[in-house]
Amino acid sequence: MNEAAPLPEAAVVAERLTKRYGSLTAVEDLSFSVAPGEIVGFLGPNGAGKSTTMRILAGTMSGTSGRASIWGVSVALDPAGAKRHLAYMPENNPLPEDLRVEEYLTLRARLKDVAPDRVAERVRRVMEDCDLTRRASGRLIGQLSKGFRQRVGIADALLAEPRVVILDEPTIGLDPHQILGIRELIRSLRGKMAVLISSHILHEVEQVCDKVVIINRGRLVAQGRTEDLRRELLPEAAFTVVTRADEATLLAACRAAEPAAAVVAAASADGWNTFRVTLPVGSPARETLAGALIGAGLALREIAEERFGLEDIFLAATRRAPGEGRRS
Amino acid sequence: MRHFRTLLAHELRSAALSWNTWAAAGLFLALMGGIHFFALVDAARAPAPRSPVDSTLWFFWLPLLCVLPLLTMRTFAEERRSGTLAALLTTPASPAAVVWAKFLAVWIVWALFWLAFAAFPFLAAQRLDGANARALGEASALWGGLCFIAVSGLLHVAVGILCSCVTRSAALAALLAFISLLALTAAGGALETLPIESWEWLGWLREPAAHLRTFGHLQDFTDGVLDARPLVLYGTGTLLCLGLAVLTVEGQE
Numbered sequence: 374m375n376e377a378a379p380l381p382e383a384a385v386v387a388e389r390l391t392k393r394y395g396s397l398t399a400v401e402d403l404s405f406s407v408a409p410g411e412i413v414g415f416l417g418p419n420g421a422g423k424s425t426t427m428r429i430l431a432g433t434m435s436g437t438s439g440r441a442s443i444w445g446v447s448v449a450l451d452p453a454g455a456k457r458h459l460a461y462m463p464e465n466n467p468l469p470e471d472l473r474v475e476e477y478l479t480l481r482a483r484l485k486d487v488a489p490d491r492v493a494e495r496v497r498r499v500m501e502d503c504d505l506t507r508r509a510s511g512r513l514i515g516q517l518s519k520g521f522r523q524r525v526g527i528a529d530a531l532l533a534e535p536r537v538v539i540l541d542e543p544t545i546g547l548d549p550h551q552i553l554g555i556r557e558l559i560r561s562l563r564g565k566m567a568v569l570i571s572s573h574i575l576h577e578v579e580q581v582c583d584k585v586v587i588i589n590r591g592r593l594v595a596q597g598r599t600e601d602l603r604r605e606l607l608p609e610a611a612f613t614v615v616t617r618a619d620e621a622t623l624l625a626a627c628r629a630a631e632p633a634a635a636v637v638a639a640a641s642a643d644g645w646n647t648f649r650v651t652l653p654v655g656s657p658a659r660e661t662l663a664g665a666l667i668g669a670g671l672a673l674r675e676i677a678e679e680r681f682g683l684e685d686i687f688l689a690a691t692r693r694a695p696g697e698g699r700r701s
Numbered sequence: 702m703r704h705f706r707t708l709l710a711h712e713l714r715s716a717a718l719s720w721n722t723w724a725a726a727g728l729f730l731a732l733m734g735g736i737h738f739f740a741l742v743d744a745a746r747a748p749a750p751r752s753p754v755d756s757t758l759w760f761f762w763l764p765l766l767c768v769l770p771l772l773t774m775r776t777f778a779e780e781r782r783s784g785t786l787a788a789l790l791t792t793p794a795s796p797a798a799v800v801w802a803k804f805l806a807v808w809i810v811w812a813l814f815w816l817a818f819a820a821f822p823f824l825a826a827q828r829l830d831g832a833n834a835r836a837l838g839e840a841s842a843l844w845g846g847l848c849f850i851a852v853s854g855l856l857h858v859a860v861g862i863l864c865s866c867v868t869r870s871a872a873l874a875a876l877l878a879f880i881s882l883l884a885l886t887a888a889g890g891a892l893e894t895l896p897i898e899s900w901e902w903l904g905w906l907r908e909p910a911a912h913l914r915t916f917g918h919l920q921d922f923t924d925g926v927l928d929a930r931p932l933v934l935y936g937t938g939t940l941l942c943l944g945l946a947v948l949t950v951e952g953q954e
Contacts, residue, residue, distance in 0.1 A: 431791050432790075432791070433787050433790055433791055453793045453795065456791060456792060456793045457793050459791070460791075461791045463784065463787060463788060463791075465784060467783050467784030467785045467787065467788050468785065468788075469783075469785050470783075471715070471718070471719075480707070480711055481792065483704075483707045484704055484707060484708070484789070484792040484793070484794045485792050485793065486793055
């Protein structure tokens with residue numbers, strides 16, 4: 374890590390960030406923060422403004438208004454100071470084709486102010502951490518597969534042991550084995566560095582991140598821990614019920630337990646019908662639904678509560694109007 | 702400053718390993734070798750007002766227009782196209798350090814090309830006896846000419862770097878550099894041939910025309926005349942071009 378210094382409250386702060394290209398507003402009034410050591414997923418549909426926001430935070434683009442700071446250092450007022458705490462891997466991970474991996478990482482270590490006597494050790498360390506030592510260290514970057522190129526990008530990000538790492542789509546184009554490797558690598562950073570990561574693979578984000586920030590059309594629509602967002606955005610409880618009963622009979626049995634229950638038919642095969650039963654948030658019937666259905670004499674084969682994943686949260690968040698119901 | 706040294710070492714190493722540099726070196730030496738050969742042949746046929754070295758140096762504009770754009774075209778355009786410039790700027794290295802490192806690396810390569818050319822007159826002199834060798838021209842004229850190339854090269858390379866900053870296409874950067882260097886080299890001569898004296902409203906051009914005499918500067922250097930004005934012109938022009946290049950790199954989004 375860099376020199377010992379008091380921990381700031383937030384490693385990354387975006388405060389009312391706005392970026393306009395002429396009449397087009399790419400990012401508007403966007404505020405969020407990332408705590409030291411926290412891994413935060415940055416989500417949004419294509420064109421939502423994720424990469425623009427990340428580039429502003431990384432100092433490769435200036436915002437139209439608002440404030441961005443990295444480890445307490447303003448990106449606009451002291452870009453070099455902010456960059457000393459930051460590593461940024463852009464979306465397409467541009468790398469020079471004509472350098473060998475070790476040469477490239479050595480150059481980057483020198484540019485990132487790694488102490489001259491530690492350059493070789495840091496390069497060797499990140500190459501080991503990113504599994505580059507055996508198969509890629511002496512090869513030209515232009516000859517590497519997509520997976521290895523992504524590893525080189527992440528190795529570069531970790532070289533100078535920054536306080537903050539911003540990764541824009543680090544798993545794009547990787548196969549499942551490679552994704553697993555990158556996921557483990559990012560997970561290993563928890564508590565050591567603040568990580569802001571954007572990805573379209575929501576399962577990955579859910580597996581790795583402590584918190585998510587969701588934007589749509591350049592504006593914040595939700596942020597917080599996945600559990601909190603689940604309660605906020607998807608307040609109802611849903612069950613999958615497989616029974617021989619018809620919809621009306623099932624609805625009557627459910628309404629006996631919870632008057633506000635709703636039933637939707639999903640599928641039917643071999644005399645068994647599959648329904649989706651939803652109950653309002655906090656309904657006591659959530660605990661007693663199975664007993665109520667059995668008590669009503671329904672032939673039940675299966676009853677299971679649905680777990681809403683990040684995908685459902687993302688869809689619910691991006692459906693609602695930007696700015697509505699933000700969490701902080 | 703540490704970043705500048707790191708970047709300069711990287712740029713020089715990249716230039717040494719690049720096929721582009723070696724192709725440019727081959728073209729340069731072929732051009733200058735050919736010109737010098739014909740200058741020697743001409744000098745052997747009949748006495749000429751200029752020595753073969755002077756005559757060869759008089760053609761400095763040919764490699765300037767044909768070779769220098771090949772050296773400068775990829776410096777920023779290629780890095781902008783591939784996105785590696787943006788990645789470079791995420792490090793604490795400043796845009797000024799990046800621009801100056803690339804500029805100095807190209808200038809050093811350009812100077813090395815001309816130093817390599819200096820071998821031709823020496824080789825020719827070694828093959829001839831004393832009197833004939835003296836007829837090839839004074840060594841001081843050669844070194845004076847090379848000093849002119851080194852000094853004017855600062856501005857010429859800076860123009861090429863600026864042209865490479867403003868586009869993502871290396872071919873377009875080369876074309877822009879060619880046009881700019883052609884204009885810069887020919888401007889003084891063109892302005893001098895205009896009947897400025899008879900056009901009162903063009904009178905303000907008289908002063909700039911006097912300063913932009915590129916071939917006049919070459920003549921002064923080869924004659925050993927030390928005039929501060931060309932030094933100021935090339936120095937300030939270099940700083941202006943590099944300043945604009947830094948602003949362009951900083952403003953790229």
